[in-house]
Amino acid sequence: MTASENPDLKIAQAHTLKPIGEIAEKAGIPEDALIHYGKHIAKVDMKKIGEPKEPAKLVLVSALSPTPAGEGKSTTTVGLADAFSLKGKNTMVALREPALGPIMGVKGGATGGGYAQVVPMENINLHFTGDFHAIQIANNTLAALVDNSIHQGNPLNIDPRRVQWKRVVDVNDRELRNIVVGLGGPAQGVPREDGFDIVVASEIMAVLCLATDLKDLEKRISDIVVAYNYDREPVTVRELEVQGAITLLLKDALNPNLVQTLGGTPALVHGGPFANIAHGCNTMIATNLARSLGDIAVTEAGFGSDLGGEKFMDIKSRFGDFGPDAVVIVATVRALKMHGGVKKDDLNTENVDALLEGTSNLRKHVENVRKFGVEPVIALNRFPNDTEKEIKAALDWAEENGFKAALSEVWAKGGEGALELADQVLKAIDEPVKFAPIYDTEDGIENAIETIAKEIYGASEVQYVGSAPAALRRLKKNGWDKMPVCMAKTQYSFSDDPTKLGAPEGHVLHIRDLIPKLGAGFVVALTGDVMTMPGLPKQPAALRMGLDDNGEAFGLF
Amino acid sequence: MTASENPDLKIAQAHTLKPIGEIAEKAGIPEDALIHYGKHIAKVDMKKIGEPKEPAKLVLVSALSPTPAGEGKSTTTVGLADAFSLKGKNTMVALREPALGPIMGVKGGATGGGYAQVVPMENINLHFTGDFHAIQIANNTLAALVDNSIHQGNPLNIDPRRVQWKRVVDVNDRELRNIVVGLGGPAQGVPREDGFDIVVASEIMAVLCLATDLKDLEKRISDIVVAYNYDREPVTVRELEVQGAITLLLKDALNPNLVQTLGGTPALVHGGPFANIAHGCNTMIATNLARSLGDIAVTEAGFGSDLGGEKFMDIKSRFGDFGPDAVVIVATVRALKMHGGVKKDDLNTENVDALLEGTSNLRKHVENVRKFGVEPVIALNRFPNDTEKEIKAALDWAEENGFKAALSEVWAKGGEGALELADQVLKAIDEPVKFAPIYDTEDGIENAIETIAKEIYGASEVQYVGSAPAALRRLKKNGWDKMPVCMAKTQYSFSDDPTKLGAPEGHVLHIRDLIPKLGAGFVVALTGDVMTMPGLPKQPAALRMGLDDNGEAFGLF
Secondary structure, three states, X not given: OOHHHOHHHHHHHHOOOOOHHHHHHHHOOOHHHEEEEOOOXXXXXXXXXXOOOOOOEEEEEEEOOOOOOOOXXXXXXXXXXXXXXXXOOXXXXXXXXXXXXXXXXXHOOOOEEOOEXXXXXXXXXXXXXXXXXXXXXXXXXXXXXXXXXXXXXXXOOEEEEEEOOOEEEOOOOHHHXXXXXOOOOHHHOOOEEEOEEEHHHXXXXXXXXXXXXXXXXXXXXXXXXXXXXXXXXXXXXXXHOOHHHHHHHHOOOXXXXXXXXXXXXXXXXXXXXXXXXXXXXXXXXXXXXXXXXXXXXXXXXXXXXXXXXHHHHHHHHHHHOOOOOXXXXXXXXXXXXXXXXXXXXXXXXXXXXXXXXXXHHHHHHHHHHHHOOOOEEEEEEXXXXXXXXXXXXXXXXXXXXXXXXXXXXXXXXXXXXXXXXXXXXXXXXXXXXXXXXXXXXXXXXXXXXXXXXXXXXXXXXXXXXXXXXXXXXXXXXXXXXXOOEEEXXXXXXXXXXXXXXXXXXXXXXXXXXXXXXXXXXXXXXXXXXXXXXXXXXXXXXXXXXXXXXXXXXXXXX | OOHHHOHHHHHHHHOOXXXXXXXXXXXXXXXXXXXXXXXXXXXXXXXXXXXXXXOOEEEEEEEOOXXXXXXXXXXXXXXXXXXXHHOOOOEEEEEOOOOHHHHHHHHOOOOEEXXXXXXXXXXXXXXXXXXXHHHHHHHHHHHHHHHHHHHOOOOOOEEEEEXXXXXXXXXXXXXXXXXXXXXXXXXXXOXXXXXXXXXXXXXXXXXXXXXXXXXXXXXXXXXXXXXXXXXXXXXXXXXXOOHHHHHHHHOOOOOOEEEEEOOOOEEEEOOOOOOOOOOOEOOHHHHHHHHHHOOEEEEEEOOOHHHHHHHHHHHHHHHHOOOOOEEEEEXXXXXXXXXXXXXXXXXXXXXXXXXXXXXHHHHHHHHHHHHOOOOEEEEEEOOOXXXXXXXXXXXXXXXXXXXXXXXXXXXXHHHHHHHHHHHHHHHHHHOOOOOOOOOOXXXXXXXXXXXXXXXXXXXXXXXXXXOHHHHHHHHHHOOOOOOOEEEEOOOOOOXXXXXXXXXXXXXXXXXXXXXXXXXXXXXXXXXXXXOOOOOOOOOOHHHHOEEOOOXXXXXXX
């Protein structure tokens, strides 16, 4: 494959980028706060950033329950921001960083697409400024320090069977899911069962993404529970006395990364926690910085509004003491047809009936967002195979139901393709917002889970199965039951069963385990199987990648 | 601990660095070839560098057989280069990058010391420009692709018991030395024995450090043997068809990193392979660039002249078609006394007799270097506890034996502390050099090993034990027996027994295994136990590290 066969990368490579200093100036970031990484990327030295101005309006981009290919949330986020810029609004984008594992696996890239991308896409998709690498080595240094403490006399009385802290790599590597470590005799560590997660599943990632500054980061790292001792008491990083070293390794990673969209809008691309076992949005620092610099900050959260969206509003907004002024729900004709019962291979065939059937899923997302006191706007993200009839049917359905909606053609047209969407969002922003999280942490973890299950997922009941009842008792015993809950659920369904599409009702939500993440400040509730280490497909995207004779990349998309 | 208790970091932090553009100008590197990483670090875009001028004189800094604490090779390299700069010579330094694992373990830092450091030491010692992270993820992506190929139907018929490619982390993590991976059933990979190495032991590191450009890098990566199939035939990266993706991940890492010494001398700090199972010196690209820009290029190689030094001259010089014009052998009073039989705890007590006894080791290193046709210069690197009597005894001994030698006080005085050493080296450079590697690869691998064993190590005999005889047959069968040999031997002794100090003679060198590294282009010969994954000590250096209230690092040294 050559570069010419790859539209996203080709568009990005053909684009003439502005020097990052110019972008910073536009964003009101002083030159002396920039730590340059080449000509088009800079970290922002937060020590050089003054007090925030009047906060910008915050637009959250979420989605309906997605197809496996995704519905174009990042693309919409970027295109919408460029549309705001075209309308003369001082706009900042805040996005997650792509993970390398999935890029080499299926994704091939994760910086938007077509004419709605953040650039330089090649660098952002590969090592960028090294944040994920820093998180990886901080995570793994901590793991080695835990095992070394056990090996060197075990002064903290750690039960090797109850080490919680796993190692991570930014590789889709199923071979490392279940392993036995420490074999080879007394000089080679302590034998125990273990496993690797992908780096975006590290609690260090969640912690970095919620920290407000270096001090807060160190405090959160200190609080992380790495193991339990033989008396079943938690052992934290503070007791290992290595929070300083781990924070030191993350010092640069905590500074947000400034890049630009193809439309020249300043964009902060920073952090990228999973949207299932973590909260699924970019760093608090990037969001706060984006909010403090312009008229409008546009950000996104992973998977559908039931996952990343709910967590943005119940976890991140709670910690950050803000809320979205508008929520965009990205929908596609493809996803609507899937929710209407169409099989994956038939999604490119026109099917208005199935599409209308599938609106049940979108309707539930709209209703859910309203429960947080925010008015949603549907962005119908156009794909090449969508027919005019299907698009009209979807937009008519929205109008008939009194939902704000607009067609979005940002992949093909950039910001110009989202001007009507931008108008709709600006109208939504002007409406009075009475944002609030949907549960109160003081009412306890069971109430939080039940509220989300019933209000957001449409479940009739919550059942605690497997390890969950014991885990719940342990949470209460340790006083950890008044934190927000981070639901780890399939992104494909409102229920914990990925095959239940549309808007299932009356189902039972099964909680399998509850994992306290004291550093992040939330409790992960596992429902169904949640994969924390993806595998590679039979034909990994890596097979298509390379460098041409001029040293230019190909195969990213 | 605070910053004030840490002299190296304190000196580095107190120093006012020149903008890296100024350093580049001094080095003759055009501004448009700089890819900035903050104000004081830049990668040099090799695509923007023209043809080399008349090559500079090349000075290799090596050492006698070291104590566990090291003898100050990097410190001497930096100080000597600054001394050349003070004498008006246009000088470039080429050094290895530090590995994070040992920094968090025992070392605390590896960028020289005192007033002979490369700076910014904090950044260089932590993530720097991410080269090691890129190598780590390239290595581990390749590992996942190998196991995925086995998992997905095993089209290359790979024998899971004969996978050669190990995963790596840049952490001292003994827990990962011997592991079992792929447990959990058919969906979770293929169960097999495995283990992690530290990142500097990766063949990707060796390959990156020997590659001359991107094309050569991709060719070398293609040649790597990752496994053997059930017919015992080698399986290479080329057959996996992922050399493009792996090279893509290393694209930026291949560009050398420009920094400065405390004396303002331009320094390229790039790559860092082990000096036992790999060749132990910075990248070929950095050495070639340093040679093409000034009057004098000063570089170093790991451990003593029997390891890194021998490999620099027999492997790197052979591939690069150059040779050192002078070799500096760093010696210390401490190491001489150790070789004279003094125990570790008594090394700070004056003992001239033991020192003179220990010169047997240094004499052998001098004689060895002469065998390559190069005149060595001894740099007696002063430590605070050395007495005047000891220093005089060592220098008198050198003079009586007709060896070039000078006291080096660069830790305390920077370049000013190496002016006499610089004069001695300049004299050595002016002598006619008839450099040549000491063996011819065409004479076969056994001849190469025997030549090194007898000429350099003083052994009387080579014995092939354990897996070695079968490995030798396999090398011959596959036509891999005409490559240079990379000896993996303890750094503490000329023999394969680390307790045999001084200059042992008549010993038997045991070859335990022979491992072809087709990408690097050499065969590793294992003698004794060679550790490819270090462990952490009881009190890791990480315990002392952190950030103060101003966000400044402490605990690096």
